[in-house]
Amino acid sequence: MTTRPTSEGVKAMAALAGLPVEDDVAARIANSVGPAFDGFAAVAGSLPFDLEPATFLIVQSIGAGK
Numbered sequence: 001m002t003t004r005p006t007s008e009g010v011k012a013m014a015a016l017a018g019l020p021v022e023d024d025v026a027a028r029i030a031n032s033v034g035p036a037f038d039g040f041a042a043v044a045g046s047l048p049f050d051l052e053p054a055t056f057l058i059v060q061s062i063g064a065g066k
Contacts, residue, residue, distance in 0.1 A: 004034045019057040029056065 011026040021029070033056070
C-alpha cells in the first residue's frame, strides 16, 4: 500500500534536496501529488519508480533560471 505524502513529509524531502519550502507550498505539493499516489496504489511495489515531491522543486528551480 502506498502512503500519500503529507505536507510535513514534503517539507522534509525538499529540505534534504536543498530547496526548503514554506508550509503552504509543502501542503500544495502534497495535495497535488496525492492523486498520483492513489492512482498507483493498486500496483504499488511492482513498478521500478518512486514518486518523490522534492524532484518537482529541483526541476522547477532549474527552469526558473532561464
